[in-house]
Amino acid sequence: MPAGTAGLRVDSIALCYQVRTLDKNRLExxxxxxxxxxLRLKLQEAIRFQLDL
Structure with missing residues (x-):
C-alpha cells in the first residue's frame, strides 16, 4: 500500500502468508x-486462503 493509504506514513505491504497471533496487551x-x-475484502480473502477457511 502506498504511503497515506490506511493512515500509514510509509509504503507498506501486508504479508497475508505470515499470519501471527499477538496478545492485545503487547500492542501499544x-x-x-x-x-x-x-482492499479490505482482498486482504480477508488472502487470509482465508492461507488459513484454509
Whole structure:
C-alpha cells in the first residue's frame, strides 16, 4: 500500500502468508486501518486462503 493509504506514513505491504497471533496487551497503539472496502475484502480473502477457511 502506498504511503497515506490506511493512515500509514510509509509504503507498506501486508504479508497475508505470515499470519501471527499477538496478545492485545503487547500492542501499544493503532498504526493504521484499511478503509477501502475493496482492499479490505482482498486482504480477508488472502487470509482465508492461507488459513484454509
Amino acid at each position: 497503539r493503532v498504526l493504521g486501518a484499511v478503509q477501502d472496502i475493496g
